[in-house]
Amino acid sequence: MFIRQVAAGIELRLFDLNDAEELFAVVDRSRPYLREWLPWVDLTRSPEDIRRFIERVQNQFACNQGPQAALWVDGRIAGGLGCHPINWPNRQCSVGYWIEASHQGRGIMTSACSSLLDYLFDEVGLHRVTIQCGTGNHKSCAIPERLGFVREGVIRHGEWVNDRWLDLVVWGMLEDDWRASRG
Numbered sequence: 264m265f266i267r268q269v270a271a272g273i274e275l276r277l278f279d280l281n282d283a284e285e286l287f288a289v290v291d292r293s294r295p296y297l298r299e300w301l302p303w304v305d306l307t308r309s310p311e312d313i314r315r316f317i318e319r320v321q322n323q324f325a326c327n328q329g330p331q332a333a334l335w336v337d338g339r340i341a342g343g344l345g346c347h348p349i350n351w352p353n354r355q356c357s358v359g360y361w362i363e364a365s366h367q368g369r370g371i372m373t374s375a376c377s378s379l380l381d382y383l384f385d386e387v388g389l390h391r392v393t394i395q396c397g398t399g400n401h402k403s404c405a406i407p408e409r410l411g412f413v414r415e416g417v418i419r420h421g422e423w424v425n426d427r428w429l430d431l432v433v434w435g436m437l438e439d440d441w442r443a444s445r446g
Contacts, residue, residue: 265330269378273371275332275344278320282333283313285340293363300397301361302424323348329356329387334375341366344375346383355391356383360406373406380410381445384438391438395421395431407434411444 265277278286287310290297298304307313320331329346342362349356358379362372376394383389396403398417408414412434421431 265324265332267332267378267382269371269375272337273374274335275330275375275378276335277324277330278317278333278343280314280317280321282340283310283317286310286317286333286343287313289340289342289363293361296364297361298425300400300403300424300429302422305425320345327351329383330379332379334360334362334371336366336371342372344372344379346379349387349389353391354389355393356389357393357395358383359394360403367402373409376406376410380436380441384441389438392436392441394434396434397422397424397429398432399429404432404434407436410436411440412436413440 265275267275269275287307290304290307290313294304303316307316324330328348331343331345333340334342334344342360344358344360346356346358358376360372360376380392383392393415394407394412395418396407398404413436415433415435418431418433420428422429
């Protein structure tokens, strides 16, 4: 099981099938904002879609491919954060995240990402972690920038999201740089 206490009232917990209804409700409430940046939002139409996603990511974790977790704030799901499957030969993965609009701007996702990075570099033993954000998604891009990631470039038309191509900023962090930034 993957559980990380991020801060008082903030926790990362591996997605559980019992979370499906609440998670769907959060996605549904946030749909207008999330669909601008995330291709999976329009494909998520019911709690059953969420259950299938949870089954996939539970299997991902069971196969040592990294966690996908619900972000809990004051006992309620407020978003998600996790690894895309780990590339073990190169000891690297990418990380994705989202948070309900009402919780943005409070440093919650930055703290949660920091906790996940501690886990990935210190406990899992990864060498490199990347984050990709839509070039116009300034709130999302601010997170890797605050965490000390290096802006490595832009992937032009890197992702098809809801009838348009998005250019993606690639941010990278190496294990030695992460450890040095932690003091």
